[in-house]
Structure formats: C-alpha cells, structure tokens
Amino acid sequence: MASEQRQKAKAYWKENVKYLSILLIIWFTVSYGAGILFKDVLNEIRLGxxxxxxxxxxxxxxxxxxxxxxxxxxxxxxxxxxxGYDKDENVFKNK
Known part of the structure; x- marks a missing residue:
C-alpha cells in the first residue's frame, strides 16, 4: 500500500514538473523572445x-x-x- 502511494505521488510530481516546465518555457518565450529577440519584427506592428x-x-x-x-x-x-488529492483529507500525513 505504501509503495503504491509512493508511486502515485511520484507520478503526480512528474506531471506537475512537466506542466511547470511547459508553462515556464511559454512565459520565457513570450517575455524574452517577444520582448527582446523578435522586438524589431514585432515593432512593425502597432497595438493601441x-x-x-x-x-x-x-x-x-x-x-x-x-x-x-x-x-x-x-x-x-x-x-x-x-x-485523488482533491479530497478534504490530509494526504501528506505518514501512515
């Protein structure tokens, strides 16, 4: 049972890190890419x-x-x- 919970927690964090990585890459691309690398190309377009x-x-x-x-x-x-971590129980307590 403890091994199953450990595997579940490991899979959960693996997906969490994947989501974080993708979202941070998007943010970096927009902030660094659009604001610095591609600014000359983007400056030809006007917004407001x-x-x-x-x-x-x-x-x-x-x-x-x-x-x-x-x-x-x-x-x-x-x-x-x-x-199954959306329930109201304390999922982080040791058993």
Missing part, C-alpha cells in the same frame, strides 16, 4: 498606438504570466482530481 515589441516588453509578458497562473491552477485542479 505602441509598437508591439515595446508592448510585450512592458506589459504583454506580465499579462501572459497572469494568464499562465490561471492555466496552472486549472491544470493542478485536474491533476489533483486525477490522483
């Missing part, structure tokens, strides 16, 4: 009177980060249900 590269560097990456927080919460709620 501002160059798009400037907008991503100043505000866009923050908006994307906040959206990714909500995506992470949703993914973690689904993951908790998948592994």
């Amino acid at each position: 009177g501002f160059k798009l590269g400037f907008w991503f560097a100043q505000q866009g990456s923050i908006y994307v980060f906040v959206i990714l927080i909500f995506v992470y919460v949703r993914l973690m709620n689904k993951l908790d249900k998948k592994y």
Whole structure:
C-alpha cells in the first residue's frame, strides 16, 4: 500500500514538473523572445498606438504570466482530481 502511494505521488510530481516546465518555457518565450529577440519584427506592428515589441516588453509578458497562473491552477485542479488529492483529507500525513 505504501509503495503504491509512493508511486502515485511520484507520478503526480512528474506531471506537475512537466506542466511547470511547459508553462515556464511559454512565459520565457513570450517575455524574452517577444520582448527582446523578435522586438524589431514585432515593432512593425502597432497595438493601441505602441509598437508591439515595446508592448510585450512592458506589459504583454506580465499579462501572459497572469494568464499562465490561471492555466496552472486549472491544470493542478485536474491533476489533483486525477490522483485523488482533491479530497478534504490530509494526504501528506505518514501512515
């Protein structure tokens, strides 16, 4: 039983780290890529009177980060249900 719980917890954290990695790569790509690497190309497009590269560097990456927080919460709620950690019991106590 303890071995089964350990495997379940290991699989849970493996998926959690996968989600975190993907979301952080997206955030890095948007903040570094759009704000620095591709700024010259994006600056040819205007958004609300501002160059798009400037907008991503100043505000866009923050908006994307906040959206990714909500995506992470949703993914973690689904993951908790998948592994049975959504119940009201203390799942971290040792047995």
